[in-house]
Amino acid sequence: MARHDKTIGRYVYLTVQGIEYRVYYESAGEGIPLVCQHTAGAHAFQWRHVLEDPEITSRYRVIAWDLPFHGKSLPPVEDAHWTRPYNLTRAFFLEFITAFCAALELDQPVFMGCSMGGQVAVDLAAEHPDQFRAVIGVESSLASPGYYLDQWYHPRISNEAKPATMYSLCAPTSPEKYIRETIFGYSQGAPMVFKGDLYYYSVDYDGHKVVDRIDTSRIPVYFLTGEYDFATSPADTRALAARIKGAKFQEMTDNGHFPMSENPVKFMEYLRPILGEIAAR
Amino acid sequence: MALFDQTRFLERVNQDGEFQIAARYLNGALKLFFGEESLLLTFRDGRLASLVPGVMFDSAEVTIRGPVASWQEFLKPVPRPFFHDMFAAIVSCEFEWFGSSETFFAYYGAYRRMFQLMRECAA
Numbered sequence: 001m002a003r004h005d006k007t008i009g010r011y012v013y014l015t016v017q018g019i020e021y022r023v024y025y026e027s028a029g030e031g032i033p034l035v036c037q038h039t040a041g042a043h044a045f046q047w048r049h050v051l052e053d054p055e056i057t058s059r060y061r062v063i064a065w066d067l068p069f070h071g072k073s074l075p076p077v078e079d080a081h082w083t084r085p086y087n088l089t090r091a092f093f094l095e096f097i098t099a100f101c102a103a104l105e106l107d108q109p110v111f112m113g114c115s116m117g118g119q120v121a122v123d124l125a126a127e128h129p130d131q132f133r134a135v136i137g138v139e140s141s142l143a144s145p146g147y148y149l150d151q152w153y154h155p156r157i158s159n160e161a162k163p164a165t166m167y168s169l170c171a172p173t174s175p176e177k178y179i180r181e182t183i184f185g186y187s188q189g190a191p192m193v194f195k196g197d198l199y200y201y202s203v204d205y206d207g208h209k210v211v212d213r214i215d216t217s218r219i220p221v222y223f224l225t226g227e228y229d230f231a232t233s234p235a236d237t238r239a240l241a242a243r244i245k246g247a248k249f250q251e252m253t254d255n256g257h258f259p260m261s262e263n264p265v266k267f268m269e270y271l272r273p274i275l276g277e278i279a280a281r
Numbered sequence: 282m283a284l285f286d287q288t289r290f291l292e293r294v295n296q297d298g299e300f301q302i303a304a305r306y307l308n309g310a311l312k313l314f315f316g317e318e319s320l321l322l323t324f325r326d327g328r329l330a331s332l333v334p335g336v337m338f339d340s341a342e343v344t345i346r347g348p349v350a351s352w353q354e355f356l357k358p359v360p361r362p363f364f365h366d367m368f369a370a371i372v373s374c375e376f377e378w379f380g381s382s383e384t385f386f387a388y389y390g391a392y393r394r395m396f397q398l399m400r401e402c403a404a
Binding site: 151154156157158160161163164165167168169171172173227228230231233 | 303359360362363365366367368369372373382383386387389390393
């Protein structure tokens with residue numbers, strides 16, 4: 001008899017900024033919805049260990065999507081997207097996430113995102129506090145300027161450069177097999193997508209403009225950052241958390257920028273208590 | 282200067298499967314400064330052909346420079362955060378690089394693996 005993973009994949013049609021997208025997502029478990037946003041240039045594979053965690057899926061319905069242009073979410077067929085640069089904007093990102101949650105009729109989901117997903121956790125807490133039960137920002141900061149660079153999308157530099165440098169963001173103490181899985185995911189992205197995502201991460205996102213509006217009595221805010229993450233260092237996240245009264249921050253040992261995929265066992269040690277706290281509210 | 286065993290390093294790099302894949306078609310030189318002292322690493326068709334002390338007028342596509350103390354931290358089996366990888370160390374520590382962006386990024390995977398092997402050959 002075949003051994004199946006419990007995760008199920010499906011497609012949902014969403015209209016965002018007037019364009020219809022066929023969006024792939026994976027889900028597992030029952031209970032409080034927990035929606036998960038992958039990092040720039042990646043896709044839902046990064047959350048597979050959370051989707052496969054029996055303790056989490058006994059209380060949470062975990063959902064991880066591939067943003068349009070990522071993974072199995074193809075570009076829209078009714079739009080001439082190839083005639084202009086791909087750039088992920090804050091407006092699109094926020095509308096996509098809220099449209100996705102509305103389409104699946106999710107009742108106050110918990111939002112968890114890493115890197116650009118960690119930044120959008122901050123934007124969601126500021127802009128849509130009543131639509132989410134809590135946000136968990138993984139590798140979040142107030143800003144991350146300087147990463148929207150030509151070398152991430154240049155005809156003379158292959159897609160190999162991205163996984164090679166993403167290896168740099170992993171902790172030397174993370175299991176090699178999971179580091180390799182993490183960077184393999186980075187070799188799968190369409191050439192323009194990583195740089196385009198960094199438009200949001202490094203240009204369009206500015207936590208300074210929104211942190212003062214976040215009210216943690218309306219939406220609990222949690223932050224987790226790996227000790228070896230030099231793109232969004234623990235000091236960066238500490239500075240962000242200090243600007244949001246009531247926000248909780250923990251530095252994760254033995255982890256880098258991709259904790260859920262590079263060292264999932266260690267990541268769960270930090271994530272499970274947060275999910276327990278949210279479930280008990 | 283004996284931060285790592287250079288003979289063993291040369292052998293390890295050229296025997297390493299991951300390096301051989303990442304360094305395919307690599308030709309040219311990489312110059313490494315350990316404080317004031319330097320090494321010139323020359324690559325031929327994806328192999329590390331030679332490793333010799335640098336001199337003033339060396340020509341190299343890419344140069345990486347760092348203080349000796351930073352190299353010593355970098356070459357530890359488990360360095361402290363941000364010394365764990367050359368790209369991380371360049372972004373966050375006292376290392377710097379200059380030269381061809383095309384070569385640096387196209388072959389960062391080869392350089393990264395090479396530095397891992399250098400760490401394994403550290404004194």
